[in-house]
Structure formats: structure tokens, C-alpha cells
Amino acid sequence: MKIDAAYYTGNGSFELRQVEDVPPGPGEVQVETAYCGICGTDLHVYLGHMEARIGDNRVIGHEMSGRVSAIGEGVEGFAVGEPVVVRPLAHCGACPACKAGHIHVCHNLKFLGLDTDGAFQNRWTVPAHVLHKLPAGMALDHAALVEPLAVAVHDVRRARVAVGEDVLVIGGGPIGMLVALVARHAGARVTVSEVNENRLKLAEDMGFATANPKREDVAARVMAETGNKGADVVFEVSGTQPGVDLMTAVTATRGRICMVAIHAQKPQIDMFRFFWREIELIGARTYEITDFDAAIAMLSDGIGVETLITEIRPLAELPQAFKALTENPNSMKTLIRVSEEAA
Known part of the structure; x- marks a missing residue:
């Protein structure tokens, strides 16, 4: 089975490809991406500021929402079809920060969707431990703002x-x-x-x-x-x-x-x-597990993040979406509808 994936190919260019759908391995979950937001870091990639880090053959994107589509061996507690978001951080577990319990500021921190392929593809496979379940009935376009909302939750909590x-x-x-x-x-x-x-x-x-x-x-x-x-x-x-x-x-x-x-x-x-x-x-940097949980709860309570969504475009229009963001300083949050089925 083939899936659609948008690859950043350098020089402000994206290429939409059909690639093989690889099933999740042990400890992994595959998520069908519903929506993925374009964030400031993604714009830095588009503008060529991060090519030494990500190269010219990478699927980016991390502000996402979706539904579980496949479950790898040894993973418990998830069911196919459940709505989820991804906390896109990978820590080493061995550095002083990790040993002190501060995994979100790991000395060797990796970002899923930057240092690994990300969510601008129909299906995204991630470690099961970075998934957070969403309440049934939560709008998945709104849920794509859980990740940046968790940043704000962490900032306010730290302050x-x-x-x-x-x-x-x-x-x-x-x-x-x-x-x-x-x-x-x-x-x-x-x-x-x-x-x-x-x-x-x-x-x-x-x-x-x-x-x-x-x-x-x-x-x-x-x-x-x-x-x-x-x-x-x-x-x-x-x-x-x-x-x-x-x-x-x-x-x-x-x-x-x-x-x-x-x-x-x-x-x-x-x-x-x-x-x-x-x-x-x-x-204040990134977020902790509790910040993600608090962000989901606030979204469920109707904190009003949907007001920030400027527009929603299909995955095929990802290049145009990035171009529009660089040309329109009035835009706030652009979402990409990655998979029609999940959305």
C-alpha cells in the first residue's frame, strides 16, 4: 500500500511522493495524520536556515492530530481508530538532565519531525510512549494546536x-x-x-x-x-x-x-x-508530559484556540501554504489537512 508524503528537498521546495506504507515495529504505533500545523520552526526549514540539520530529503511537521491506524508488537492501551496527538520529543535517558527527570531538556534532545521524519504524510509511525489520547468527539483540527498550546502551558507554569x-x-x-x-x-x-x-x-x-x-x-x-x-x-x-x-x-x-x-x-x-x-x-523550553495533558484538558474546556486558525489547506497545497505564510504577515496558524479519511 502507498501513502502520500511531502518531502522537503532543499531550497524552499517540497515534493509530494507516494511511498510504501511501513507497518509499526515493536513498541511503535502508526497514526493516520488528520491535520498538521505549520509552525515557526517549519518556516525556518522552508527558508533554508536548517538544512545542515535536516538535509534535503525529510518529511517535516509535528503539530498534529490523528487516529491510531496500526499497533506494533508489545504495545498496550491503544486501539485502532482512537484520536491521538504526538508529543514530538525523543530523549536519551542517560544525560544529567534526563537522570534528574527533566527529559524535555535532554542534552541530546531530538525532535520528531525535524531530526526524524514527521507528520506531513498520511501515516506517521512513532514510539508509543509519545502518544496522548484525545477525548472522544474533540475536533481534530482544533486538536492540531495541542502541541503549541502545551508550549504555552509550560511557559505559564514555569512563570x-x-x-x-x-x-x-x-x-x-x-x-x-x-x-x-x-x-x-x-x-x-x-x-x-x-x-x-x-x-x-x-x-x-x-x-x-x-x-x-x-x-x-x-x-x-x-x-x-x-x-x-x-x-x-x-x-x-x-x-x-x-x-x-x-x-x-x-x-x-x-x-x-x-x-x-x-x-x-x-x-x-x-x-x-x-x-x-x-x-x-x-x-522555558518545549514542554513536559503534564503540560500536554493540561493542554488537552484546556482545549476540551473550550479555551478558544480555534480563533487562531487562519486557513486549512490539503497536503497537495503544502508548498503554496508555506509560500503564503512568508508573504502574509497577518496569518496566524495554517493547518494542513493531511488525510481526508482521518479528518
């Missing part, structure tokens, strides 16, 4: 956001908006700082206070609105130097800053502010 706190999210892209949703779910008052007017409008429509640093002094406004206290928690999700400048200027005494974005260049950081205000800087 210890509490009820009644003032939170500033710097950067209103997909991850920034998911962080805003989770922080609000935790009981915080959330403001989103963003320069793109369309994204600001979306944030406002979702019920968030917004600020545009191109039009106003965001730090002065936050100080005024918090009685000169500042933001209890700031999430830097912009990946820009102005975002870093704002995060230190606006954080309250003994406040927390959570670094979410990956910066292309080492940013300059005002360390004096950390001393004078006893600010805490927190790193």
Missing part, C-alpha cells in the same frame, strides 16, 4: 502566573496569543504588545487589552495602569531587541520574566534592572 496578577505578553504571534490565553485561564489580567495591526485586532476580538509600541510608550502605559507597579510577569515572545528592552523596563519589583522566543542574535539585556528590582529571569 508561576497566579490569579489577579498583571501579565504582559510581548509579541502577538501564534505562541504569544496561546500564552495570553493560558495566562488568562490562570486568572491573570493580560495585555498583549504587538506591532502588527491585524494581530492587535485579533487580540482585541479575543478580549485582551492591547498596546502597539510603534504608537505609544508601552512601559509608561503599563506603569500607569498598575499604579506604577509594573507587570508581575512578562513573557518575551517577540524575539526582538525592542522586546527585550521593554521586558526589563516594565517588570515589577520581584517580578518574573519568562524568555519564550528564540533570538537570532544574542540580545543586549539591561542587567541593572535585575539588580535594582530583584527581577527573576526564567527560561
Whole structure:
């Protein structure tokens, strides 16, 4: 039996191929991919920034949802047809981080869908232990956002956001908006700082206070609105130097800053502010098992991630979807409908 798979072939190109459907081996489960989102890392691949890592013959994609299609020897607890998502991390189990129980920041961490073939194919075979079951009836297009939502859950949990706190999210892209949703779910008052007017409008429509640093002094406004206290928690999700400048200027005494974005260049950081205000800087990378479970529960409760879905395209239009994302800064989350049968 043949399946459709979209291979990245280098130089911003994808090739749709029909390949053999390989059954799962011992300890593995094969998933029929329903939907897979295009994330920022996938865009870096498309733009040629990661070819030394992934080469020119790789199926990428990891923000997915689907249904179990085959079960390998020795795997228990799953049934064919069950809806699932994949937590796309592979840890070594032997490094100091793994031995301390922090497998999500393994020193030798591999990403399924980058370091191995991923979900832009009809059927994806993965280790059984990375699967998470979904509630029956959950919309699989919405469920494709479990993985990025788990990133936001981890960020908010690491930052210890509490009820009644003032939170500033710097950067209103997909991850920034998911962080805003989770922080609000935790009981915080959330403001989103963003320069793109369309994204600001979306944030406002979702019920968030917004600020545009191109039009106003965001730090002065936050100080005024918090009685000169500042933001209890700031999430830097912009990946820009102005975002870093704002995060230190606006954080309250003994406040927390959570670094979410990956910066292309080492940013300059005002360390004096950390001393004078006893600010805490927190790193947050990927997610843990509990974050995935919490993300599924929040999605089931209707946290509202579907608002971020800009469009859904079939697998055959994957090249056009990537091209459109690079040309349209207003787009939020594009999903690829990988298998009509699973969807």
C-alpha cells in the first residue's frame, strides 16, 4: 500500500511522493495524520536556515492530530481508530538532565519531525510512549494546536502566573496569543504588545487589552495602569531587541520574566534592572508530559484556540501554504489537512 508524503528537498521546495506504507515495529504505533500545523520552526526549514540539520530529503511537521491506524508488537492501551496527538520529543535517558527527570531538556534532545521524519504524510509511525489520547468527539483540527498550546502551558507554569496578577505578553504571534490565553485561564489580567495591526485586532476580538509600541510608550502605559507597579510577569515572545528592552523596563519589583522566543542574535539585556528590582529571569523550553495533558484538558474546556486558525489547506497545497505564510504577515496558524479519511 502507498501513502502520500511531502518531502522537503532543499531550497524552499517540497515534493509530494507516494511511498510504501511501513507497518509499526515493536513498541511503535502508526497514526493516520488528520491535520498538521505549520509552525515557526517549519518556516525556518522552508527558508533554508536548517538544512545542515535536516538535509534535503525529510518529511517535516509535528503539530498534529490523528487516529491510531496500526499497533506494533508489545504495545498496550491503544486501539485502532482512537484520536491521538504526538508529543514530538525523543530523549536519551542517560544525560544529567534526563537522570534528574527533566527529559524535555535532554542534552541530546531530538525532535520528531525535524531530526526524524514527521507528520506531513498520511501515516506517521512513532514510539508509543509519545502518544496522548484525545477525548472522544474533540475536533481534530482544533486538536492540531495541542502541541503549541502545551508550549504555552509550560511557559505559564514555569512563570508561576497566579490569579489577579498583571501579565504582559510581548509579541502577538501564534505562541504569544496561546500564552495570553493560558495566562488568562490562570486568572491573570493580560495585555498583549504587538506591532502588527491585524494581530492587535485579533487580540482585541479575543478580549485582551492591547498596546502597539510603534504608537505609544508601552512601559509608561503599563506603569500607569498598575499604579506604577509594573507587570508581575512578562513573557518575551517577540524575539526582538525592542522586546527585550521593554521586558526589563516594565517588570515589577520581584517580578518574573519568562524568555519564550528564540533570538537570532544574542540580545543586549539591561542587567541593572535585575539588580535594582530583584527581577527573576526564567527560561522555558518545549514542554513536559503534564503540560500536554493540561493542554488537552484546556482545549476540551473550550479555551478558544480555534480563533487562531487562519486557513486549512490539503497536503497537495503544502508548498503554496508555506509560500503564503512568508508573504502574509497577518496569518496566524495554517493547518494542513493531511488525510481526508482521518479528518
